[in-house]
Amino acid sequence: MLEIKDLTVQYKGNEDNALADINLSFQKGEFVCILGKSGAGKSTLIRCLNGLQKPTEGEIQWEGKLLSDLKEEQLRKVRREMGMIFQHFNLVPRLSVIQNVLTGLFGYRSTFKNLVGWYTKDELNRAKEVIDNVGLTDFTHRRIERLSGGQKQRVGIARALLQQPKALLGDEPVSSLDPGTSNHIFTLLKEIHREHDLLTIINVHDVELAIRYATRVIALKDGVITFDGKPEDFDNDAYYDTYESVRSNGEKVPFT
Amino acid sequence: MWFKRRSIFTLLLLAAFTYVSMRLTEFDISKFKDFRNMIDFLTQWFPMDTSNLPRMIEDSILTVAMGFLGSFLGLIVALPISFMAAWNTSPSKFLFHLTRVILSFVRSIPEIVFGLILLTALGLGPFPAVLAMMFHNIGVLGKLISELIEASDPGPQEAMKAVGAKKGFGNIFSILPQIWPNVLSNYFYRFEVAIRTSLILGFIGAGGIGQRLFNDFKTFQYPSVALDVLLIMIIVIIVDLLGSYVRKRII
Numbered sequence: 187m188l189e190i191k192d193l194t195v196q197y198k199g200n201e202d203n204a205l206a207d208i209n210l211s212f213q214k215g216e217f218v219c220i221l222g223k224s225g226a227g228k229s230t231l232i233r234c235l236n237g238l239q240k241p242t243e244g245e246i247q248w249e250g251k252l253l254s255d256l257k258e259e260q261l262r263k264v265r266r267e268m269g270m271i272f273q274h275f276n277l278v279p280r281l282s283v284i285q286n287v288l289t290g291l292f293g294y295r296s297t298f299k300n301l302v303g304w305y306t307k308d309e310l311n312r313a314k315e316v317i318d319n320v321g322l323t324d325f326t327h328r329r330i331e332r333l334s335g336g337q338k339q340r341v342g343i344a345r346a347l348l349q350q351p352k353a354l355l356g357d358e359p360v361s362s363l364d365p366g367t368s369n370h371i372f373t374l375l376k377e378i379h380r381e382h383d384l385l386t387i388i389n390v391h392d393v394e395l396a397i398r399y400a401t402r403v404i405a406l407k408d409g410v411i412t413f414d415g416k417p418e419d420f421d422n423d424a425y426y427d428t429y430e431s432v433r434s435n436g437e438k439v440p441f442t
Numbered sequence: 443m444w445f446k447r448r449s450i451f452t453l454l455l456l457a458a459f460t461y462v463s464m465r466l467t468e469f470d471i472s473k474f475k476d477f478r479n480m481i482d483f484l485t486q487w488f489p490m491d492t493s494n495l496p497r498m499i500e501d502s503i504l505t506v507a508m509g510f511l512g513s514f515l516g517l518i519v520a521l522p523i524s525f526m527a528a529w530n531t532s533p534s535k536f537l538f539h540l541t542r543v544i545l546s547f548v549r550s551i552p553e554i555v556f557g558l559i560l561l562t563a564l565g566l567g568p569f570p571a572v573l574a575m576m577f578h579n580i581g582v583l584g585k586l587i588s589e590l591i592e593a594s595d596p597g598p599q600e601a602m603k604a605v606g607a608k609k610g611f612g613n614i615f616s617i618l619p620q621i622w623p624n625v626l627s628n629y630f631y632r633f634e635v636a637i638r639t640s641l642i643l644g645f646i647g648a649g650g651i652g653q654r655l656f657n658d659f660k661t662f663q664y665p666s667v668a669l670d671v672l673l674i675m676i677i678v679i680i681v682d683l684l685g686s687y688v689r690k691r692i693i
Contacts, residue, residue: 236604258609266606276597280619289615293606300611342601349605 187385188212188235188353193244195230195409204230205409208244214352217379218387219396219417222406222428228389231406232357235387236268237261249352266293269346273358275338277330283341284326287313290348316344320374336367340374347378354379356388360395368392372399393425483664490672491665498654498666502673504568505650506681509637511572516579517629523580524587530599531591531613541584549581553639557646571648575636586628590621623693630685637677651677 193208205227212218222228233239234246237253246253248264256264269290277286291309292300299305305313317326320340330338339359346354354375360368376399379386390396396403397417405413405420405428412427413420426438463469523541525531532538556574564570594617602612644652655670 238600238603262606262608264606265604268604270601270604272597272601274597276601278598278601278616278619279595280622289602289607290605292602292608292612292615297608297611300607300615345601345605 187214187249189247190234191245191247193231193234193246194242195227195234195239196242203242203409205234205406208409208411210404210411210414212385212387214385215383215401216385216387217376217399217401218385218404219400219402220387220389220404220406221391221393221396221413221420222389224391226406226428227409228406229357230409232355232387232389235353235355236265236270262293266349267351268353268355269343269349269351270355270357271339271342271346271359272356273361275335275342277338277341277345279331280329282327282329283317283322283333283344284310284313286330286341287317287344287348290316290345293349313344313348316347319347319378320344334367335363336370339363339367339371343371343374343378347382351382351384353385353387356386358389358391361391365392368395375399393420396420486664487668489665490669491663492669494666495669498651498669498673501649501651501654502677505637505640505644505652505674506677508568508572508575508640508643508648508650509633509681512575512640513579513583513629513633513636515572515576516632517583517625519576520580520583520587521625524584524591525614525617527584527588528591530594530596531617533610545581545584545588547581548577549585551578553578554642554646557643557648561646566647566649568649571640571643571650574643575639578639579632579636583628583632587621587625590624590628591617594620623689626692627685627689630681630688633685634678634681637674637681641674 188211190208190210193205194203195205196203208231220228220231230239234241235248237246237256241254248267251260251264253261253264278289288305288309291305291313314323314326317323320343322337322340322344325333325337330341333341342359356375359375360371363371372395375386375388378384397420400417403413403415403417403420404411405424407428407430413424422438523545526533526537527541527545529538532541553571553574556577557571560570560573564573598616598620599613602616603609605612607615640648640650641652641655644650644654645656647653651670651673655667655674658664658666658670
């Protein structure tokens with residue numbers, strides 16, 4: 187469904203590769219968590235998948251279409267098939283929950299209709315349905331400034347869901363949330379994943395969270411894959427390879 | 443510590459600048475020994491002459507209309523231009539530089555110069571004054587708004603890209619709600635400035651309460667001048683109150 191071939195990304199003014207020669211293949215139904223330290227290349231990888239970041243070398247194929255071949259218009263069509271949620275939620279400020287959720291339809295509608303804000307009954311009902319799905323029915327018309335972090339991320343998920351995506355990408359969606367809320371969000375993501383039969387790819391900091399929810403774990407270090415496999419196989423060795431957690435006396439720190 | 447040795451040097455430099463500027467501007471407190479003259483002069487202003495009040499109010503309304511149009515038309519034109527003049531939303535490098543140059547060019551020309559030039563083609567009256575203020579405000583508001591756009595949070599813009607929205611529309615939709623309160627407060631400040639400018643433009647025949655003030659002054663009708671000044675103060679205060687009310691409602 188999603189193929190990454192020889193992907194290399196180098197940022198301007200930085201000699202080290204953010205990603206070096208990555209090869210990956212994702213199938214529908216996989217719930218993938220990407221682990222790694224800050225700066226390991228997790229964000230870069232996720233952002234390459236929907237073309238927010240242009241690869242320096244290599245290619246990305248979505249359902250047989252090479253992203254680099256696509257014109258702006260076709261790239262937009264690919265993007266609307268991939269919902270994305272963000273660490274800082276990236277909601278439009280000073281708008282209400284439903285106004286933010288409805289932006290999930292922007293890829294499908296004409297600029298004129300979006301500008302005027304004219305929505306059909308069906309579109310409004312679908313928006314209310316996804317808001318209901320993420321448990322925010324009572325907050326439908328509340329301004330997003332008045333929501334908690336967890337609620338804001340639910341709005342982000344509802345927006346992505348309204349796109350009727352085939353894939354869901356998450357760029358550290360729970361990194362600014364407390365552990366309890368993070369668990370709730372992951373439970374919700376997993377439910378949505380099952381219900382809509384998605385491909386879900388999410389960056390996480392929290393190893394335990396990844397192992398609990400993922401069907402596949404990928405670990406990155408300095409732009410290179412250090413682990414790719416089942417979560418139950420992510421052992422202490424893989425953990426050291428990824429995080430280099432060593433005490434000052436040279437003793438390795440186990441993660442469990 | 444916030445006080446560094448270099449600060450002493452800065453202070454000395456500032457003191458030197460202040461001294462030189464005072465010499466150049468003949469800044470001299472002792473000149474106030476002729477204070478009595480001013481008091482005598484001001485006593486001639488009272489009691490106010492209210493015989494012309496209806497005409498004065500008409501002129502005040504004209505002044506408000508000039509200030510409003512001069513700033514509002516400026517805002518309407520400046521809004522789309524400022525999206526071209528912000529590096530993060532400009533459609534092309536060429537347009538970015540072009541609009542920047544145009545904005546600083548129209549900003550560098552004072553309204554009174556625009557007014558004097560337009561006067562030759564349009565004759566006396568409020569119309570050239572409105573155009574003069576509009577041009578200047580395009581420059582000022584274009585710069586201020588483009589800076590607000592550049593300082594806006596890029597996150598929502600990225601989200602609009604990710605949902606597959608068209609680039610230009612996504613930018614506008616995600617940025618405008620963020621900057622709107624600040625755009626309005628800048629606008630109301632410029633509205634207030636435009637009213638004061640339209641007074642100055644009254645001196646070159648633009649009409650309104652500014653021209654009346656100028657004429658009353660020239661003909662030594664100080665009791666009328668007093669009322670003109672009072673009306674001007676009232677206008678500025680009303681616009682200021684209106685501005686803070688609208689801002690409170692919008693935030």
